[in-house]
Amino acid sequence: MRGIRVVLIQNDGVARTIDNAAIGVxxxxxxxxxxxxxxxxxxxxxxxxxxxxxxxxxxxxxxVGPPDDVEIATLDMVSHLQQSNSRLCCQIVLTPELDGLKVTVAPAE
Ligand code: FES
Known part of the structure; x- marks a missing residue:
């Protein structure tokens, strides 16, 4: 199956585009x-x-949708939380609908 494109903006401003990200991971x-x-x-x-x-x-x-309760509890520990759009990206499973997804990496703790 063809993968999807995802873009992650690093803290140094560099946009990392991954063109063949596997569905389901x-x-x-x-x-x-x-x-x-x-x-x-x-x-x-x-x-x-x-x-x-x-x-x-x-x-x-x-x-992408909102975080679940377990993720919200973990997000509570971070110091750069943005209520509106913080997510732990291990909980974002890639689907065909997320082709083109764009996120910015949060600053290190
Ligand atoms: S919370 Fe540990 S990898 Fe996502």
């Missing part, structure tokens, strides 16, 4: 595999470390 896994700066994924996607914190671009928020 998390945005964290894709970002880490591509060496996107600031996507560490220390807990391996367990929603407990918040080292995969991103801000979802306004035009994508509705399609």
């Amino acid at each position: 998390s945005l964290m896994e894709v970002g880490r595999a591509e060496g996107v700066d600031g996507i560490l994924g220390d807990c391996g996607g367990g929603c407990s470390c918040a080292t995969c914190h991103v801000y979802v671009d306004a035009e994508w928020q509705q399609r």
Whole structure:
């Protein structure tokens, strides 16, 4: 199956475009595999470390959806929380509908 395009803006302003991100994996896994700066994924996607914190671009928020209760509890620990669009990208599983998804990597803790 053809992958999708995702764009992650690093803290240095560099936009990392990944053109063939696999459907069914998390945005964290894709970002880490591509060496996107600031996507560490220390807990391996367990929603407990918040080292995969991103801000979802306004035009994508509705399609990505809100965090669940477990993710909200983990997001509560971060110091750069943006109520409107913070997400842990290990909890964003890529689907065909997310083709073109754009996020900005949150500053390091
Ligand atoms: S990888 Fe740890 S919370 Fe996302």
